[in-house]
Amino acid sequence: MRKKPATVSRLDRWLARKLIASREGVPVAFVLWNGEEIRGGGAAPLARVRFADRRALRGLALHPELAFGDAYAAGRIEVEGDLVRLLGALFAAPERRDLLGRLAARRWRQPRPNTTRRAHANIQRHYDLGNDFYRLWLDEGMAYTCAYFPSPGISLEEAQLAKFEHVCRKLRLRPGERVVEAGCGWGSLALYMAECHGARVTACNISREQVDFAREQARRRGLAGRVHFVHDDYRELRGRYDAFASVGMLEHVGRAHHAELGRVIDRCLEPAGRGLLHSIGRVKALPMNEWVQQRIFPGSYSPTLSEMAALLEPFGFAVLDVENLRLHYARTLEHWLERFEKQALRVEQRFDRAFVRTWRLYLAGAIASFRASSFELFQVLFARAGYADVPWTREHLSAAPRSAGPDR
């Protein structure tokens, strides 16, 4: 028999008002478990947040990020209205630091170091959920990083290919050159480099499922001789290469290991080599959202641009070019969320309702974060100091796009 919800107390109402007021100017309504509605400000509410019980409300005061995420996943918090817009408004709002605000303030918790063993566990938890799952809502090539939209209306497939091409052009990749890729996902960039630019690629990844998939792709596309997928940690990379690329791995490296990554790049790059680091970043150094850290990406940390530059400088790498692709990631995520929603029933059948709600919140929160500049996306091109073969302009980046894309 289901327990009857508790009545709403004066403390509950006070708390609800305080929580609404703590994010100044965000027009939101709280609907408590007895149906009572509490509103902030004058504007019509952007969304209604419905609380199933007192625990869902009180959790927000104590561990706002974690409690909101968990209660949302469990269905004890429901959002009626546009989830992305609500989260965006919350992320963009100046946080009021009264007593409650201070209570709710993020506490900087340095994540545990990502040792090789822990890195494996972290990565397995997210990336080994099953290729079938990701295939439901990623593009055909299974690129799970920020795409590049030369115009915002192109398809996700086109935008992922445009990103690969953008990266290759920044690196000025030439046929026959050797590339090392640290963290290769399902291998789509590595395969593109070999197929469209004639590169010989060594790409590593510690996700078993991703590497198996990538190897199978290489076989199917006749690229197995030119792309070597290694199931190993970036710290184990050996050899010398003409180009280094890492797209969307730095976030999993962790700040404590930036110097290790710098050493790997230094060890692997030829004197005339070029490198590209593509990573989610931040304007200010902050820990990852606690819910994301605990439920989505354990061990993750998104660095500031100064931290990314400081990763490279001790090894004598000169930054040649930085591009902030924040809005491109928001657009990419919009595609993913749209596709995910279309497949939500199938995802629920395979996992459960809480899983669907967890992923919905994560994708919606990520869109909101990039829109509100809680996250940036830095694409950093570098070479050794003194590298002289730098083009006079960036015209080579915007030349007519390749007509065909990869032949399949």
Added chain:
Amino acid sequence: MRKKPATVSRLDRWLARKLIASREGVPVAFVLWNGEEIRGGGAAPLARVRFADRRALRGLALHPELAFGDAYAAGRIEVEGDLVRLLGALFAAPERRDLLGRLAARRWRQPRPNTTRRAHANIQRHYDLGNDFYRLWLDEGMAYTCAYFPSPGISLEEAQLAKFEHVCRKLRLRPGERVVEAGCGWGSLALYMAECHGARVTACNISREQVDFAREQARRRGLAGRVHFVHDDYRELRGRYDAFASVGMLEHVGRAHHAELGRVIDRCLEPAGRGLLHSIGRVKALPMNEWVQQRIFPGSYSPTLSEMAALLEPFGFAVLDVENLRLHYARTLEHWLERFEKQALRVEQRFDRAFVRTWRLYLAGAIASFRASSFELFQVLFARAGYADVPWTREHLSAAPRSAGPDR
């Protein structure tokens, strides 16, 4: 009666050999005051360095940067051969850290803080040498910062205009917008922004001679109502603006004052404002060459990119774009040195021989520094976090160049 030069001792020869060996692989010959030649390595020497006396040689061991510069300026050290190439090879060579290398190693000397008063003295010493002097070898518009060469063969005049246009496009300057410029030199960028983009510009500078010249230019070109030149320190800037620009001033700010500059930008920039910092930079944090610090640019410091980003991040500015224009500065300086050499006799008549030699060494050393990556040139575009009006591509930077340039 002139003193007869001392004979060359065994210690002198030993020292000469050690000095040559301390810069591994640089093919250079030393010619001592008795005509005796001492060579390193096997290759034919790139240049002969002729020492007039023992003091010139021994100074190199104790204060290599300062002693070389001063002895060169005084004519006690003469370089036969290509000065730029010799300096470039020296800057690029790995320094051998044996006993002598360690003795000669740079000692980090934190320059004194650039208080408002000291900043005035520093700037006067360099920039108030007389507009007539600079007019001899700068471009017509008197731009004394890195130009932009969309193709390396264009003239210095064209490249300076291309730089102005490049900056305006990065800032996406619109007619009627208000711009604040911190450190405006002789005013050429400010005048260009008003004349070619319809901006209303407030530009500050603490060099009296430069401000007087800039105001006179504004009057002549009918821009006095739209460009306001202020003879004051960047710290005194007030008002709110749509864009902030600073081209070649950060080097004079000094690391201890980066936060002050950040506060000024934060105070002056509208919520939807854009900013651009253009500065000589370095890959690693190092003090300025001691001779340059003492004889050319007192109080100067060239930051790393991580330091530039760290100037902006505490104020919530997101970096949108970074371009490294190192080779453009080498090219700019080649133009300046070539023009300077053509006017060397006139400069000597106005000042003296030591002044000509000092400036020759400074310009040649700067070319070599940019070629060897001892210096970089970072152009950093930024806006407040959340600024959403960012173009999807950089195509707007490479659109067909403006046909006319400024009308005069």
